[in-house]
Amino acid sequence: MAAARRSPGSSPHHTDLCCRTVLLLRKMRADVSRLLEAYVEKQGLDKNFSLDLVDGVPTASTEQWSEASDAERLGDNLKAYWAFQTLLNEILEEQRSSLTPNDLDFHESIQSVLLQVSALAYQLEELMVMLEHSVPAKELEGIRGARERGLFEKKLRGMKVLQELAHWSVRSVRDLRQLSKPVQTGAIPHVSCCLALKK
Amino acid sequence: MAFPVPSTCYVVLAAVVVVYAQRHSQQDSHTQYAQLGKDVTIQCGSVDRGAVVTWTANNTDLDASHLNGSWLVLRHVDLSHSGQYSCYEGSSWHLKYRVNLKVGTPPKEPVLMCRSNNYPNGFYCSWHLPSPTYIPDSFNITVKHDSKEIVCEKDASPKNRCYIRYLHLFSTKKYKVTLTVTNALGRNSTTISFDEFAIVKPDPPENVVAKPIPNNPRRLLVTWQYPSTWPDPDSFPLKFFLRYRPLIIDYWQHVELSDGTSHIITDAYAGKEYIIQVAAKDNEIGTWSDWSVAVHATPWTEEPKHLTTEAQGTVQLTSTLFISAGVLVQFQETTTSSTSAFVVPSTTKMYDSERQANCGAVAVSWVVGPVLVAFGIHFI
Secondary structure, three states, rough: OOOOOOOOOOOOOHHHHHHHHHHHHHHHHHHHHHHHHHHHHHHHOOOOOOOOOOOOOOOOOOHHHOOOHHHHHHHHHHHHHHHHHHHHHHHHHHHHHHOOOOOOHHHHHHHHHHHHHHHHHHHHHHHHHHHHOOOOOOOHHHHOOOOOOOOHHHHHHHHHHHHHHHHHHHHHHHHHHHHOOOOOOOOHHHHHHOOOOOO | OOOOOOHHHHHHHHHHHHHHHHHHHHOOOOEEEEEOOOOEEEEEOOOOOOOOOEEEEOEEEOOOEEEEOOOOEEOOOOOHHHHEEEEEEOOOOOOEEEEEEEEEOOOOOEEEEEEEEOOOOEEEEEEEOOOOOOOOEEEEEEEEEEEEEEEEEOOOOOOEEEEEEEEOOOHHHHHHEEEEEEOEEEEEEEEEOOOOOEEEOOOOOEEEEEEOOOOOOEEEEEEEEEOOOOOOOOOOOOOEEEEEEOOOOOOEEEEEEEOOOOOEEEEOOOOEEEEEEEEEEEOOOOOOOOOOOOOEOOOOOOOOOOOOOOOOEEEEEEEEOOOOOOEEEEEEEEEEEEEEEOOOHHHHHHHHHHHHHHHHHHHHHHHHHHHHHHHHHOOO
16 A cells, blocks of 8 residues: 555635545444444344445455545545445335335435435545645446345345444544654654544 | 393383372372352272371361262362361271372353554453452453454453454454353353444543643643553544532533543633543544543742731740750740731742741840850859
């Protein structure tokens, strides 16, 4: 992985955007955690079910997190949230059509998280543009599952999506803070993602 | 041609010595383990069961009532039965067998705990037995993440602890840690499973200092530092929890602080000594640290600048006189003086007392002077 390299140019607007993104991430994490609890209960699942065989969900797990460059960090985040947009749409559709067709409040909770994910993706994209990093290409077809899944498989997949989304929200806060760390060369940091964020 | 015979002799002699040493050590190395509270039977090596033998425990003869033929039977053994047991042939007192008996218990289920106090670097797992076994135990720990076994590096000290480096961060896969304890009397094990985020628990904040703020009788400034074990405060900031109470009240007041390493308490009771502690937690995940070491502080108190009331008080006047005969005499006199109604800090009180005492000493000296001179003349 490339060593951390800062892009030129910073403004209060960057800092403000960074702060808003972190606050959105924290709000989203709280909502996703609640949604996951409700999801597990409504689908009759157990949190300890193994989800190892569920594929196609972007995993927050990373091996060399500290060595990623700013562009890599933001790019990975953006790609993940784009994928979650698609996946949450699928989950919502499955719930409406077959799994919980009458539970409108539940659908609304999923919809709310979906909106937050969309907003997050938008803010990350904006941040990348501001920092003059190239925005990765959107791969729409790679995520959408082509094959038909059974009901239980759909339920497990939904659980995996929410689990990974919750972990991504934690990773993203760390990523944004990492962007604001002072550069080793002694230069003044270009982005300041709320080093003293209020909760 | 004369050399081969002696060299063969040396080889044979050496072999004999080795064999003897091995037998000797084998005889010495017999160890038998017995479970606390159970009956134990020790056989006299390969001696017939009906043979007449004598047993000793730590070189003390044992009563024949403990014998069943040549076998030694100990009932309901306790820890005091541990020791060296020797069996001698009846008539010749030839040592036939020697064994070290060690009384203990099989291990109970071990207590295992894993915690990350230096996230995101790694975590350590530590363990202990809920009760002693009194005999040597061996521990084996395995750590799995995502079905892969990962290394747990044993610490030199303490020995009941090992360290695991995070190979992945932000993983939803659980860690599974199994600890197996084995001793000569049995084995037991425990397995725990946990999420990466759940075990994050920083050490308590360090160098907590509480100070009064001049001219603010209800305020205390509290400062502290990140625990030195926390490796990356920039990307992994901590939030803090502060609790404080006057010493004389049991009820704690709490403040949660999402950033910074200082806080001003603004609602302290004037003049009351406070006890203050701070805890830390990662801003996003994990649990609160233990409380820091308690510090004490009292808010600033105004010192009296003016004598506000006239009050009758007494001042102890001590005057030291050195008389020509070399006798040290302490002279005490009581006089009256005006004093403040405030209870003032001790340093001020001393200063005032001395000043007043000195004035008194001057006044008194006119009276006592001639008397002392008379005393001095008398001694001479």
